[in-house]
Amino acid sequence: MHSKTYRTPGAASAGGVRDAFKVSAWVIFASMMGFGSLARVSGLTLGVSMVSSGAIWGLPGQIAFAELYATGAPVLAIVLAVSLANVRFLPMIVAMMPLFGEGVKNRAWHYVLAQLASVNTWAAAMRVCPHLPHELRAPYYVGFSIVCLLSGLAGTATGFVLAVELPPVVTLSLVFLNPVYFTIVFADVRHRSGVIALLIGAVGGPLFYQVSTDWGLLATGGIGGALAYFVDRILRRRHG
Numbered sequence: 001m002h003s004k005t006y007r008t009p010g011a012a013s014a015g016g017v018r019d020a021f022k023v024s025a026w027v028i029f030a031s032m033m034g035f036g037s038l039a040r041v042s043g044l045t046l047g048v049s050m051v052s053s054g055a056i057w058g059l060p061g062q063i064a065f066a067e068l069y070a071t072g073a074p075v076l077a078i079v080l081a082v083s084l085a086n087v088r089f090l091p092m093i094v095a096m097m098p099l100f101g102e103g104v105k106n107r108a109w110h111y112v113l114a115q116l117a118s119v120n121t122w123a124a125a126m127r128v129c130p131h132l133p134h135e136l137r138a139p140y141y142v143g144f145s146i147v148c149l150l151s152g153l154a155g156t157a158t159g160f161v162l163a164v165e166l167p168p169v170v171t172l173s174l175v176f177l178n179p180v181y182f183t184i185v186f187a188d189v190r191h192r193s194g195v196i197a198l199l200i201g202a203v204g205g206p207l208f209y210q211v212s213t214d215w216g217l218l219a220t221g222g223i224g225g226a227l228a229y230f231v232d233r234i235l236r237r238r239h240g
Contacts, residue, residue: 036159
C-alpha cells in the first residue's frame, strides 16, 4: 500500500508527517504537558525542561530526571537513573536500524535516526517501513519523528506554563496517556511474541510492583520479556 502511494522521498516524508498528526502527535503533546507540569513543580526551568524533552526523549527517563532533581540527588545518580530508564531503547534500535541499512549508506546518519526514536516512532517504523522501498524508509521515518518531537517540545512548554493555572492532578495525570496509547499500539501487533509479552506484562506488572515499588517495572520488563521469549519458542517448536 505505502510503496504504491509514495513515489519520491519528499512524498514519503510528507506521508510520515500526515500519519504522525493522526494520533501520535496529539498523544505525545498531551503526555508531555504532564511532564512540563511535573518539571515546573520539581523546580526545573523552562529551558532545562525543553532540553530534557529533546535530549532524553523518553518519558520514564524524563520523569526520573525531574523527580531526582527535586530531591537534590547528585548528578551522577541522575545520569545513571536516566540511562537505566532509557536502556529499553537498545533492543528496539537493534531491531529497527536494519530497516534503513540499504537506504542510508552514511552510517553517521544512523545515530540521528536512533536519537529520534521513541516508542511511537519505533512502532510506526516497524509497521510501515518494511512495506516501503529502501530509499523511502528514512524520509518517512524522519517526517513522522520530527512531528512527534516538535509536539513533545510544544507539550512540555504548554504544560510548564499551565502548571500554575490548572490543578496539578489534571496536568500530571496526562503523563499516563502515553502508556495507555502504547498498550493500544502493541495490542495491534500481529506477532505472537508481542501479544504474549503484552499479556504477561499486563498481569506481571501489578504483581511485581506489589513486591517492590523500586524494582517492579525493571523486573516486569526483564523477567516478563524473557518469559515471553521462551514461551514463544516453545509454541513455535510445537505448532510452527
